[in-house]
Amino acid sequence: MKVIGLMSGTSADGVDAALVDIQGTGHNLKIKLSAFRTFPYPSSFRVRLLHAMTHGTVADVCHLNAALGEWFARAAWKLLKSAAVSPHHVALIGSHGQTLHHLPAPRRESVLGAIRSTLQLGEPAVIAERTGITTVADFRTRDVAAGGQGAPLTPYLHYLLFRHPSRTRLVINIGGIANLTYLPARGSIDKIRAFDTGPGNMVIDGIVRLVTGGRQEFDRGGRLASRGKPDEALMRTLLRHPYLRRRPPKSTGREEFGERFIASLVKLGHDAGLTDADMVSTATAFTARTIADAARFLPGRVDEVLICGGGARNPTLMRMLQEMWEDTPVRAVESLGWDGRALEAIAFAVSAYQTMRGVPCSLPRVTGAKRAVVLGTIVPGR
Ligand SMILES: Nc1ncnc2c1ncn2[C@@H]1O[C@H](COP(=O)(O)OP(=O)(O)O)[C@@H](O)[C@H]1O
Numbered sequence: 001m002k003v004i005g006l007m008s009g010t011s012a013d014g015v016d017a018a019l020v021d022i023q024g025t026g027h028n029l030k031i032k033l034s035a036f037r038t039f040p041y042p043s044s045f046r047v048r049l050l051h052a053m054t055h056g057t058v059a060d061v062c063h064l065n066a067a068l069g070e071w072f073a074r075a076a077w078k079l080l081k082s083a084a085v086s087p088h089h090v091a092l093i094g095s096h097g098q099t100l101h102h103l104p105a106p107r108r109e110s111v112l113g114a115i116r117s118t119l120q121l122g123e124p125a126v127i128a129e130r131t132g133i134t135t136v137a138d139f140r141t142r143d144v145a146a147g148g149q150g151a152p153l154t155p156y157l158h159y160l161l162f163r164h165p166s167r168t169r170l171v172i173n174i175g176g177i178a179n180l181t182y183l184p185a186r187g188s189i190d191k192i193r194a195f196d197t198g199p200g201n202m203v204i205d206g207i208v209r210l211v212t213g214g215r216q217e218f219d220r221g222g223r224l225a226s227r228g229k230p231d232e233a234l235m236r237t238l239l240r241h242p243y244l245r246r247r248p249p250k251s252t253g254r255e256e257f258g259e260r261f262i263a264s265l266v267k268l269g270h271d272a273g274l275t276d277a278d279m280v281s282t283a284t285a286f287t288a289r290t291i292a293d294a295a296r297f298l299p300g301r302v303d304e305v306l307i308c309g310g311g312a313r314n315p316t317l318m319r320m321l322q323e324m325w326e327d328t329p330v331r332a333v334e335s336l337g338w339d340g341r342a343l344e345a346i347a348f349a350v351s352a353y354q355t356m357r358g359v360p361c362s363l364p365r366v367t368g369a370k371r372a373v374v375l376g377t378i379v380p381g382r
């Protein structure tokens with residue numbers, strides 16, 4: 001079966017679109033990536049999207065939901081066109097959408113009690129209408145309704161692709177936020193541990209945007225960071241962030257490591273007389289440290305570390321991670337033949353496939369939900 005997976009991560013850099021061939025039943029799936037592309041948003045759209053995450057009006061949210069639906073539908077169309085595949089041959093689209101807000105910690109509501117919530121935009125009705133293809137979306141909300149964090153959801157795919165009979169593996173996805181999946185050797189699905197470690201590229205991107213006055217969106221090739229020096233005192237201050245000490249299950253987002261955190265880091269850096277390069281270097285070292293430190297929440301040692309997501313393209317970050325793991329090899333998933341940028345999009349293609357078969361692919365021990373649930377909202381195609 002041909003399935004398209006669509007994803008726009010917390011970096012809000014664009015739509016990742018994967019065309020995936022899936023076969024099989026239960027947790028025994030054969031998964032093959034046959035095409036992958038990223039469709040970046042125009043810079044002005046990205047700016048409005050990031051702005052809406054903290055200061056959006058109800059009208060902004062309403063409009064962006066439909067506009068994102070159109071971007072997702074276009075991404076699906078263009079992917080099919082470049083792969084020379086007709087939409088008639090595609091059975092399903094799994095669309096994650098764009099997280100606008102994520103509030104996994106319960107808030108008290110009178111009469112109702114504790115409420116958790118998460119909001120992904122990118123109207124699936126628009127995607128189904130434009131493509132004619134049955135679309136599954138809103139994967140996180142069902143897990144949240146079942147008492148979970150609604151995140152991370154990619155560990156299921158990590159398990160399908162990377163479990164190993166004799167090696168304990170750690171898969172780390174470095175997107176805007178970083179999340180890790182612990183796959184013990186010979187381990188069954190209920191032995192998986194996974195959670196968000198904290199920022200991935202979010203803090204690095206935010207600082208680069210500030211110090212370059214918006215001319216650069218991220219630290220291409222880790223070049224700025226490699227020219228500076230991490231400031232130890234500032235690192236210690238940053239590492240006191242309460243999220244980093246919280247025990248899993250846990251998940252985070254822009255609410256905790258976005259604009260406000262970045263602005264305070266830049267202020268502290270300026271007060272300490274750091275150069276722009278030192279500041280980016282400190283943010284990169286801080287990010288690497290939070291990822292490596294998260295290993296303290298794991299039940300055992302790991303034999304290898306596999307990196308995916310945009311962060312794998314930052315050599316300075318990769319070098320710092322390897323230094324922190326010392327003798328344990330740290331490699332990009334490309335070394336196993338997978339395109340690390342595509343994994344999240346593949347994950348939502350696989351989730352859609354499982355949803356149509358009634359197979360749960362949330363991991364309650366990972367998200368903290370009361371039970372494993374079949375994820376998503378289904379919008380029929382034509
Ligand atoms: N060549 C590169 N050099 C440095 N960083 C990069 C490079 N390519 C991508 N990135 C980083 O990866 C981020 C996008 O990663 P991605 O996995 O798409 O995140 P998300 O899932 O949050 O959208 C960019 O914002 C940037 O920080």
Ligand SMILES: [Mg+2]
Binds near residue numbers: 010013016
């Ligand atoms: Mg992205």
